[in-house]
Amino acid sequence: MTKISPEIEENMQGEVIFPVSADVSFASDGFPKYKLGPDNQILEEPKEENKGPSLKEVVEQETMQLSDQHKRLSVRDLACKFDKNLTAAAKLAEEAKLREVASLEGHVLLKKLRDALESLRGCMAGRNKEDVEKAISMVEALAVKLTQNEGELIQEKFEVKRLANFLKQNNASELCPDALLLIAEVSASEDAKKLVNQEKSFACAEIESARAVVQRIGEALDEEERDAQNSKNQAADVEELVQEVQEARRIKLLHQPSKVMDMEHELRALRNQIRDKSIVSVKLQKELAKSKRAEQNKSAPYVLDGSETLGSSLQLKPRSDSSPPLSKCSVQWYRVSSEGSQHEVISGANKTFYAPEPFDVGRVLQVDIVSNGQKVSVTTSGPIEPAAGLASHVENLLRKSSFEFSVVISQMNGQDHASHSVHAFNVGKMRIKLCRGWITKAREIYSMSMLLCGVRTNSNTAAKSLFWQPRKGLSFVLTFNSERDRNAAIMLARKYAYDCNGVILAGPEDQA
Helix, strand or coil: CCCCCHHHHHHHHHCCCCCCCCCCCCCCCCCCCEEECHHHCEEECCCCCCCCCCHHHHHHHHHHHHHHHHHHHCHHHHHHHHHHHHHHHHHHHHHHHHHHHHHHHHHHHHHHHHHHHHHHHHHCCCHHHHHHHHHHHHHHHHHHHHHHHHHHHHHHHHHHHHHHHHHHHCCHHHCCHHHHHHHHHHHHHHHHHHHHHHHHHHHHHHHHHHHHHHHHHHHHHHHHHHHHHHHHHHHHHHHHHHHHHHHHHHHHHHHCHHHHHHHHHHHHHHHHHHHHHHHHHHHHHHHHHHHHHHHHHHHCCEEEECCCECCCCEEEEECCCCCCCHHHCEEEEEEECCCCCCEEECCCCCCCEECCCHHHECCEEEEEEEECCEEEEEECCCCEECCCCHHHHHHHHHCCCEEEEEEEEEEECCEECCCCCEEEEEEECCEEEEEECCEEEEEEECCCCCEEEECCCCCCCHHHEEEEEEECCEEEEEEECCHHHHHHHHHHHHHHHHHHHCCCCCCCCCCC
8 A cells, every 4th residue: 555644745735726717617517427237348328418508598698798787887978977967956056046036035025015005905995996905815826826836946956955965975886777767857857947937937927917907006096196186276276266255255345344244233133133022922912812811701701710730620600690500501611722723622521510631731721601592602811731740750651561540430331330449540552451459340452442531521520530431332430549640541541552553542522
């Protein structure tokens, strides 16, 4: 056996083994394979055919590899594009700054324009005011659109900065399809710039329309100022004419000052005299009528006794013993106007007693006495005077919806009433009710068939009694506690009846 020395072994380990390149191609992958045949003969196996790729495929593959290498090696072109796009980005940044300044100026101009329109709106009226309000709304819409455009420009500026930072941070050798995509975005920003310019043109057009509206409003203001100036001129002319007329009057008064003043004093004195004489004439007429009635009454064999005021009772009495007895005479009372032109018959007043009622206030009462075919007339000395404080008392009662009076039934349907119990006479706005506790004697709304007046018969309590007919077939004579309550009840009922249904309450056969 051969012995290997240690020195040779160390030398072999120390030798450098060079690596085989992966690109080296061997004819075969290993040693030839052999096979033992019969009689231990060495048989060489037949070589298998090489099933590698065809030449066409290899050429195509190498062509693709070369094209990829060409793309990777075209960094210089990409660098040129990068420089161009970086320059375009710088220009866009400069334009964005200019647009910021322009937008700020636009906001300032729009604010000034809106303030001017607001001041104009306070001076305008009618159609001009509507035009001003329309121009203000257009300016506000323009400001909103300008703000939106500024937002879009800020977004585009942010994209451009992002692209510039990306291009600065990355080397040209590392440019890939993503870099190409960003460069495409820069080119897309140019389209955005076109859109911004288009919106800017629209905004300019709207500003021009607003300026046209402002110009039209200014023309209207100028026209109004011209009209005002013309009116002032006309007013000045009118004032001059008035001054000329006053001057002419003054010159005329200078020629005859005393005569004009004397005439004015005389006219004033005449007016005062006419007024005083008319007052005296009315008094004299009243006194004359009163004296005539007094003369007639003096010659009459009868006389009226009692106060000639509302709330009293008048009684016809003979003047002397030689006068015919009233029991054998027929009596009739009348209402006469203060001028004596109208005579109104008081139906049912055919007794010697008569108590005046509210209808008689302001009228003269006359009574005719017929005896043996001869008629004698006796009148009151003057019109019947109203009762003191009755009008204010009735006004206080009218503030209530209804009011109750305490009464006693003297007669019912023309017959004396035996019971002298106290009943409640309720005068309301819609009806009149007579009751005693829960028992209702009568309750009727105001109608044409209802009658209400003072009592017109011989009675010592005629001034406290009234006649009430709620409906046909039912009548009462009611006696009140005082003359004031009786007259107030009559006035209240007549007021409510007229206000409710337009009904005028009066006595039987009275002229309404």
